[in-house]
Amino acid sequence: MRLTCPNCGERDIREFTYQGAASMLDRPDPEAGPEAWHAYLHLRDNPAGVTRDLWHHGCGCGAWLVVTRDTVTHAVHAVELVEARDAG
Amino acid sequence: MRFSGWRVLKEGLTGNKGWSPHWRNPDPKTEYDIVIIGGGGHGLATAFYLAKEHGLTNVAVLEKGYLGGGNVGRNTTIVRANYYLPGNSEFYSHSMKLWEGLEQELNYNVMHSQRGIINLFHSDGQRDAAVRRGNAMRNQGDDAHLLGRDELRKMLPYLDFDTARFPIYGGLYHPRGGTARHDAVAWGYARGADERGVDLIQNCEVTGIDISNGQVTGVQTTRGAIRAKKVAMVAAGRSSQVAEMAGMRLPIESHILQAYVTEGLKPFIDHVVTFGMSHFYISQSDKGGLVFGGDLDFYASYAARGNLPGKEQVMEAAMTLMPAIGKARVLRSWGGIMDMSPDGSPIIDHTHIGGLYLNTGWCYGGFKAVPASGFALAHLIATDRPHASAEKLRLDRFETGYGLLDEEGTGAQHNLH
Ligand SMILES: Cc1cc2nc3c(=O)[nH]c(=O)nc-3n(C[C@H](O)[C@H](O)[C@H](O)COP(=O)(O)OP(=O)(O)OC[C@H]3O[C@@H](n4cnc5c(N)ncnc54)[C@H](O)[C@@H]3O)c2cc1C
Ligand SMILES: [Zn+2]
Numbered sequence: 001m002r003l004t005c006p007n008c009g010e011r012d013i014r015e016f017t018y019q020g021a022a023s024m025l026d027r028p029d030p031e032a033g034p035e036a037w038h039a040y041l042h043l044r045d046n047p048a049g050v051t052r053d054l055w056h057h058g059c060g061c062g063a064w065l066v067v068t069r070d071t072v073t074h075a076v077h078a079v080e081l082v083e084a085r086d087a088g
Numbered sequence: 089m090r091f092s093g094w095r096v097l098k099e100g101l102t103g104n105k106g107w108s109p110h111w112r113n114p115d116p117k118t119e120y121d122i123v124i125i126g127g128g129g130h131g132l133a134t135a136f137y138l139a140k141e142h143g144l145t146n147v148a149v150l151e152k153g154y155l156g157g158g159n160v161g162r163n164t165t166i167v168r169a170n171y172y173l174p175g176n177s178e179f180y181s182h183s184m185k186l187w188e189g190l191e192q193e194l195n196y197n198v199m200h201s202q203r204g205i206i207n208l209f210h211s212d213g214q215r216d217a218a219v220r221r222g223n224a225m226r227n228q229g230d231d232a233h234l235l236g237r238d239e240l241r242k243m244l245p246y247l248d249f250d251t252a253r254f255p256i257y258g259g260l261y262h263p264r265g266g267t268a269r270h271d272a273v274a275w276g277y278a279r280g281a282d283e284r285g286v287d288l289i290q291n292c293e294v295t296g297i298d299i300s301n302g303q304v305t306g307v308q309t310t311r312g313a314i315r316a317k318k319v320a321m322v323a324a325g326r327s328s329q330v331a332e333m334a335g336m337r338l339p340i341e342s343h344i345l346q347a348y349v350t351e352g353l354k355p356f357i358d359h360v361v362t363f364g365m366s367h368f369y370i371s372q373s374d375k376g377g378l379v380f381g382g383d384l385d386f387y388a389s390y391a392a393r394g395n396l397p398g399k400e401q402v403m404e405a406a407m408t409l410m411p412a413i414g415k416a417r418v419l420r421s422w423g424g425i426m427d428m429s430p431d432g433s434p435i436i437d438h439t440h441i442g443g444l445y446l447n448t449g450w451c452y453g454g455f456k457a458v459p460a461s462g463f464a465l466a467h468l469i470a471t472d473r474p475h476a477s478a479e480k481l482r483l484d485r486f487e488t489g490y491g492l493l494d495e496e497g498t499g500a501q502h503n504l505h
Contacts, residue, residue, distance in 0.1 A: 001387075001395050014397045018387040020341065020503045034487070042339040042430050042486040044502065046328035048390040071342070071390045 001074050006081050007061040015059035021045065022052040022066045025082065048072055054082070091195055110275060111155075111282035116289050116311050120148045122469060123307055123316035125294045125330055127151025129160035129270075129455065130447055131322040132277035133462020134469070135286045136194075141463070142470035145285035148316075150309060152293035156274030159324050160455065162392075162424035164347045164381050166360055166371070167456040168205050168265035169230045172221050175480030175493045176433055177228045182477040183460030184230065184264060190459060196276030198268050199374065205265030205360040206235070206244065208409075210254045214364050218260040225262065233261040244361060246410050254365040254408065265360060267371055273458060297333040303442035304334075318469055320445040325390070325425025327448035334441055338448065339430050339486045341502050344385045345452050346394035346423045348402065350416040352376030361409075368405035370413075378416055380406060384426065384452070386503070394423040426452050430486055432505030433493030436464050437483040438472070445469055446483060451505060 004010045021044050028036040045051075049072055055065045064082040069075060089108055099106050122138060124131045127149045138144040151157075169184035171177045191198055209218050215234075222232035236258045241249060249256045282288055289311070296308030297319060306315035323330040325342045353376050362369040370380035382402035385394045399421060406413045429435060429449030434457065436447050447465050450457060464478035474481075485491045486500060498504040 012397075013395060018503065021388075038487045039337070041501070043337040044328070044339070044341050045337065046341050046388065048326070048329055048342075051388060053388060071388050074389065074391050074395075 001076065003055065003065070003067060003076060004079050005057050005060055005063065005065060006079060006084075007063055008057065011057070011060055015057060016055045016065075017058050019054040019056060022054050024054055025066070025085070050077070091197070110279040111288055114287045114289065116148060116150070116292060116309070116314055117287065118313070119306075119315040120287070121146040121316070122318045122320070123147075123314060124149045124320045124322055125307065126158070126322040126324065126326075127155045127278070127288060127290065128158040128322065128324055129274055129277070129458035130324070130450070130461045130465070131320075132274055132281060132288075133458050134320060134322060134447070134465045135281040135288075135462075136277045136284070137463045137466035138470060139281055139284035139286055141466060144470055147281075148287040148289055148314065149281070150292045150294055150307070150314070151288070151290050152310075154290050155278050155288060156271050159424040159426070160274045160458070161271050162347070162422060163270055163455040164369070164371070164379050165267040165270045165455060166205070166265070166369070167200065167268050168262055169228070169456075170205070170207070170221065170225050170232065170260070170262045170265065171495060172224045173493050173495055175491065176495060177224060179460055179464070179477050179481065180456065181228045181230055182463070183457055186459035186463060187268070187456075188264075190276070194276035194280050196272060196279060198272040198276050200266065200268040201374075202264050202266040203359050203371070204261060204263045205362070206240070206259040206261050207362045207364065208247075208259045209257050209364045211257065215257055218258070222260050231262060231264050233263070235259045235261050244359070246356065246412055247361075248409060248411055251408060267360060267373075270455060273455075277458075277462070294330065294333070297330075297444070299334060299441055299444075304444040318443040318445070320447060320465060320469060322447040322465070324427050324448070324450060324454065327427050327446075331446065334439065334444055336439060340448055341388050341428045342390055343387070343426045343428050344389040344391060344394050344423045345381065345426045346385065346398050346402070346421055347379065347381040348399070348421045349373070349377040349379050349419050351419050353378065353416060363405050363409045366401065366405040366408070368402055368409060370406070370410075377419065378413065384428075385423075390425055392423050392425055394421070426450070428502070428505060430502050430505075431492045431494040431500040432496060434461070434481050435483050436461060436468065436474070436478045436481045438468065439483070
């Protein structure tokens with residue numbers, strides 16, 4: 001598996017650290033209540049197929065990335081900067 | 089058909105014509121009292137104990153592939169009871185006791201070999217942690233011994249004791265730990281369940297779970313609809329997909345774990361040995377292959393095969409710990425789909441839906457758990473009360489924050505175990 005970082009180009013997977021489901025970006029409101037926080041912290045869709053997850057390019061530009069990929073085939077469909085998402 | 093030394097001898101002398109299949113291959117009935125989704129170690133053991141301990145035999149195990157084709161046939165077969173936290177400690181201790189009687193109970197040779205496990209430590213801090221763990225194991229009634237460097241050198245002369253980076257200080261020795269033949273465990277439980285009347289149905293994928301008024305009523309499968317009063321979800325790495333059929337989202341991420349085996353070698357490694365400075369463990373199979381593994385690949389995956397960096401980590405650790413291994417050739421490597429929970433510990437519980445039970449979160453350690461997990465889940469299904477050995481393996485511990493079972497002390501968060 002190789003990831004194409006928007007800043008750095010195609011790189012070996014060892015340059016990246018995996019964090020988990022991209023749903024981690026959708027932090028609930030502090031007052032959203034325990035159920036929302038439980039769902040955010042612990043529950044996962046965990047799809048067999050296309051997923052979106054967070055990777056950190058620690059040995060490259062240091063950016064956080066949202067990777068759209070297939071958990072069954074390991075095909076990588078898209079790599080986007082979290083920053084770009086937050087700006088948009 | 090009972091197995092015995094006498095029987096093996098007789099069949100050997102008469103052309104092996106008297107053996108019969110180990111289980112029937114029935115078509116599914118339209119209704120059962122209990123349906124178990126998943127014919128891995130845990131599903132098969134659950135069916136066995138339902139029949140044996142509770143006399144419940146109107147039971148079907150539905151397996152989408154073939155029996156034992158999942159993680160139960162892909163693991164590195166280590167069996168141990170060296171957990172630290174109350175909750176895990178009594179559960180794995182119970183499992184070890186069941187292991188010790190398993191071959192007699194199943195009349196099946198599962199090649200359970202209590203060759204001992206040695207967890208190496210490489211610093212003062214790790215030694216303190218090993219002492220603490222060893223004391224917890226002994227308090228639980230299991231066995232643990234602290235070995236110093238000199239004793240260890242005699243037992244494991246093939247290790248590199250003096251690497252500048254990770255010198256070996258000693259090891260925590262768990263003599264009752266060891267290995268077992270993984271396929272035989274699945275087959276033994278399958279045969280025992282089938283003999284008692286349980287239907288083992290292969291090539292039967294569950295595609296839906298029927299629920300009406302908050303109560304489970306049956307399942308949809310690729311071999312037709314099956315009604316059931318109780319349904320247990322025991323799908324290991326596929327737990328999230330199965331639970332989704334009941335409208336549930338689980339605290340589970342599925343990750344890939346790889347393992348490796350070398351060509352057959354003469355006896356060389358007598359125990360199970362684990363490295364304390366990088367995730368690496370090794371044993372030698374009865375056929376002579378060195379069986380070893382290490383960390384997860386650390387990204388969500390259902391591919392049942394890993395990437396090269398995972399292999400590199402394991403090979404580097406192997407070479408650091410026992411340079412002699414460099415001469416052995418790796419025959420095969422493979423991967424399995426691990427049902428990782430946020431705290432690294434399992435779940436055996438009922439769900440909020442009546443008659444629907446959940447068994448998941450085995451992470452990379454569910455093989456040793458097979459007997460106790462089947463025993464506890466059977467108890468839960470039969471009596472609707474948790475078995476004492478497994479009452480802390482609750483689904484709601486993440487929601488309440490009460491009773492988390494974080495053995496590693498890294499936090500009850502995904503991707504930390
Ligand atoms: C490389 C590796 C090394 C390991 N090493 C060890 C070890 O040394 N010691 C240890 O204790 N543990 C170890 N484990 C972990 C252990 O193998 C697992 O935790 C355990 O086997 C999981 O439970 P199971 O046997 O029931 O799973 P599985 O055998 O995976 O059973 C689940 C079954 O459910 C079936 N299924 C899924 N979805 C459906 C559906 N919709 N309908 C019907 N059936 C379905 C699957 O086909 C599968 O057969 C290891 C795992 C791996 C991959
Ligand atoms: Zn980059």
